[in-house]
Amino acid sequence: MSTPYPFTALVGQDDLRLALLLNAVSPAVGGVLVRGEKGTAKSTAVRALSALLPEVDTVPGCRFSCPPDAPDPGCPDGPHEAGPGTARPARMVELPVGASEDRLVGALDIERALSEGVKAFEPGLLADAHRGILYVDEVNLLHDHLVDLLLDAAAMGASYVEREGVSVRHAARFLLVGTMNPEEGELRPQLLDRFGLTVEVAASREPDQRVEVVRRRLAYDDAPEAFAARWAADEAEVRERVVAARALLPEVRLGDGALRQIAATCAAFEVDGMRADIVMARTATALAAWAGREDVLAEDVRQAALLALPHRRRRNPFDAPGLDEDKLDETLEEFGDDDPGTGPEDDPDPDGGPDGGPDGGGGRPPQDPGPERPGDDGATRPPEAPEAQETTEAQDTTDPAESPESESPESPESPDERRPQPQRAGAPDQQPVRSGEPFRTKVLSVPGLGEGAAGRRSRARTEHGRTTGARRPRGVLTKLHLAATVQAAAPHQRARGRSGRGLVVRRDDLRQATREGREGNLVLFVVDASGSMAARQRMTAVKGAVLSLLLDAYQRRDKVGLVTFRGRTAEVALPPTSSVDAAAARLETLPTGGRTPLATGLLRAHEVLRIERLRDPARRPLVVVVTDGRATGGAEPLAQAGRAARLFAAEGHASVVVDCESGPVRLGLAGQLAGELGGSAVTLDELRADSIAGLVKDVQGGHGARGAQSNGARGAQSNGARGAQSARNAQSAQKTTTVKGRVA
Template sequence: MSTPFPFTAVVGQDDLRLALLLNAVSPAVGGVLVRGEKGTAKSTAVRALSALMPRVDVVAGCRFSCAPATPDPACPDGPHEAGAGVSRPARMVELPVGASEDRLVGALDIERALAEGVKAFEPGLLADAHRGILYVDEVNLLHDHLVDLLLDAAAMGASYVEREGVSVRHAARFLLVGTMNPEEGELRPQLLDRFGLTVEVAASREPDRRVEVVRRRLAYDDDPDGFATRWAGEESDVRARIVAARELLPSVRLGDGALLQIAATCAAFEVDGMRADIVMARTATALAAWAGRTDVLAEDVRQAALLALPHRRRRNPFDAPGLDEDRLDETLEEFAADDDTGGPDGSDGSGDEEPDPDGPGGGGRPPQDGPDDGSHDGSHGGDNEGGSDGSESSGQVPPQGGSPEDDGQAPSPGAGEQSPVRAAEPFRTKMLSVPGLGEGAAGRRSRARTEHGRTTGARRPRGGLTKLHLAATVQAAAPHQRVRGRSGPGLVVRRDDLRQATREGREGNLVLFVVDASGSMAARQRMSAVKGAVLSLLLDAYQRRDKVGLVTFRGSAAEVALPPTSSVDAAAVRLESLPTGGRTPLAAGLLRAHDVLRVERLRDPARRALVVLVTDGRATGGAEPVALAGRAARLFAADGVASVVVDCESGLVRLGLAGQLAGELGGSAVTLDELRADSIAGLVRDVQGNGRISGPGNSRRAA
């Protein structure tokens, strides 16, 4: 194994280092979620932490890391007698994003179980991580079934394996550390809340600090062992400080005044549940121990709030994590107590005392901000490319009379352009799904053959066996027992007898939004309702773990406002800044969407697409715009792409153009009202057969 980059050599990233060290002092804090752009030392700092963790005593030969003083009575390798054990470094176990369920929780040796009649259990990563660190890089991309297993283990401190007639339970208490790039999608709220602390990291914009990052990384790459040796003294000091803080931790006093500030802060920021209060209390206590104090000060409570609350105050998936520090200071000042939240003179700890350079966020070490995975190009990874930021729109909102297109007059390009309007309140939408049975990435939208779900049959395994169909395996082996000379209680099973269970679950899809932003959509400020509907569909896509893309068309052309991505947040941001106005190049929008799907099929052929066209069906600009739009729509039908048209036409007189367009697409039309889950007008919204949606929306399609 190569020598890891020293923790104390990471440049900058004070909050990241502090959060990791607090968890090393008090694992009960509950782990760290590190959010930030690529190349900001996220993985480097986490991997370096394992070298600073105190050693652990384990029972010799126990695969489940039982403590020799208090061995687990239910340990599968037990029973163990209390006594002396062996000392080893704390482990840092990495959970790959594409890991299987068996790799995470453990697996039964099927062949030995059937042939020898023994329960041979092979522990998984949860057992390896017990009393250590479980690290998940790109945790936001982790499959839902693995997230569910992690949630269960984190909540109960144990892993339960129930399968193929075998029941195994073992302790699984670990420090959960995850890193993620928010551009690639957000975490499920349940998993987000399981992380005790969260930190946001970004590359420094100071040239001197960036120079130091590059200098240290190059020195490490040239001679990892020599570089680590030069930092051995600092590493030893931090390791000793962690041990001292752990020993001091039981003596730290969390007074009533500090508890009142913690409770008031959580209430003021309206966080859900009581986990935030508990995490803040444990974090403030760890901060005091790390600073070498036995009393929790107001500054500890404030720092604990900055680390424990930002990811818990999100009211919906599109809210950016963060905390209003002015409001935090006002709350702490309002509920300040003189007895135990301040210094000896009753102050809040920030009076005339000399600041502790080794206190929270300090550590007396060089400023740090190191590289991640050997590269540090300073790129932002933001959403600055493509799409419109609204800066080009300059006109005013037209009067209620509507746009020139509503009067049948063709405006000149750019005429009637409006500033972006805010989206209406989102709502719960009907379920839209792709027809047939797919084989895409796990999700919650359309039916698919998956490794998880209900068992629908059995087949011979292709490659390694992952899910045994026990009845089919026994049935295949039973006729050959006499020929194979069976004499004992177990079946004589050969490789050819094994059968893989086939299962059906749900997959995530690519939901491509094609949004008409022309003048006809802007009439009577309809765009606010349209944006609200698209935002509602984006929320639905977030919950169902879809990829999303956004194509918009107006004026004389169409553009890809957001290429297909797992970051639904990015799509919501682009939607909010979408300006409107001009002609309706419907054909251009459809052709651009068709091209996006063509490229995406090459990148991810297993992921099926659902096109959501948001329009009133009008087409203007160029020669024969309606006929051209019809020919473009038929391309989707020819490719078998599932589609739905959200009909935004309003008024007493309706032309039904959206319904005709849905017929050309091979899909169905649904009004904004029928899109709501509580709408009486549309009780059924399942895509059937060739991608059509059954329900009242079909009645508007032209024959």
């Protein structure tokens, strides 16, 4: 085993180190979620923490780490008799993102359970992590079914394995630590709330501190053991301090004044539920113990709020975690007068303790005075929002023919859609407009039965869900179909010499249950940002609609991508990713103006799907084209767009066109585009009325006769009221497909 990087050799990241040490002092705090950009020592810090934890006494030979003074009466290896224990180091168990359910909770030998009636159980990672650390790197990429198991174990402190009447239970209390890069997607709210504390980390911008990081890392890589020996004394000092703080913890007094401040703070920031209050109380108590005090002070409450509340204030996935520190100080001051024992005393800086550390009690782990300290204010700043980091899209120079007023004479716009002045050569694009308020959508799913990644959108064959049949197992049996197994074994009992009540089962008799659940899809947005879409009110509504579908994609565990087209080109504004909030940030900064290269946009989207199919062939795409259907630039732009659209239809990609055309006269070009795509079209009004995804349940990929017939009649009826273009719209609507609705 390689020598781990010393915890005390970490440079900066004071909040991260403090949060980990508080959990080492009081595991009841509930773990840590570390959010931040790549390359910020997240994993290094977590792996280094295990060396600071005190040793664990266990019952000799127990695979489930039962304590000798209070063994678990339901331990599968029990019952245990009282006696001396065996000391071992605390474990840090890593849960791989791609782990199976059996690897996490353990596995039963189904064949022996059926034939011999014995509980032959092989412990999983939850058993290994009992009384230690369970570490999940890239926790936001963990599959939903593993997240559910973690939630259950964290809530009950035990793991249950149930298989066709055979059950095993064992204790599973662990310190849950997760790291994640927000650019790769957010966590489900249920799992987010299970982490007691959260810390935002970012790389230092101080040159001296960055130099020290590189110097120490190179020294460690060259001679890990020698480097660790240099920090051994500091490591031992922090380890002793953790032990002392654990011993002091039961003596710490959490007064009524501090409790009132905690309750008032949680109420002021409108956090959901009572878990935040409990976590804050435990964190403030651990802070006092870490500082060597028996009383909880206001500075402990303040630091606890900064660690325990930011991730609990998120109302949707596009909200960045954070806390208004001015409001926090006002709340603490308002509710801190009743109990003089909880005030900040004479320290004007509530962040600093007696030793100037960030933990209110000299909380900085010992380390040599080095270049890491200049410029380090002891507080980790969250990374800048994606929109602050993105530069505005390069400005296109346009000629008068590219202005909205000079669009094709066959495409009249109503006066309220026109920009006040036409674009002139060299004139800048229209400034990006903010999106409208998001709304709740209904289900938008891909037809058929897929086999993609677990999610919540389209029907798929999965390891979890309702049982639909049985088959012979391929590899390790995970989900036994009991009835099918008995039916397979029953005809052979006499030949196998059965002489009792037990059923003689062999490997060939076992049957795996086939299940149907839901999968996540790739939702690729193709957004028209040309001059004809540039009317501010319309673009605000369009962005609000796309934002609503992005929110739906987050809830259904989809990957999303964003292609925009305007001027002369199409751009991949966001390659397919699980980070829905990154897509929302790109959408907010989307500029508009210029011609409408519809064919170019569709071809670029087709190329994105081709590349993504090579990377993730099991994930089925859903293409959402947001446009008014107009096309300008080049020879026969509408014909070119039709040919590009037919590429999607030929490959069977599910699609829906959001018709953004408005005004008293409408051409129905988006309906024609939907017909060429082999998908469905809905108007922007239907989208704004909370019915885009509500109108679409299954986006059919073909041109079925019944779909053409039903939509042709409905299209003719609705478009007939639109005036002179009714015949043309009815004809295009006959090419669209069946559209159904279902509430999400």
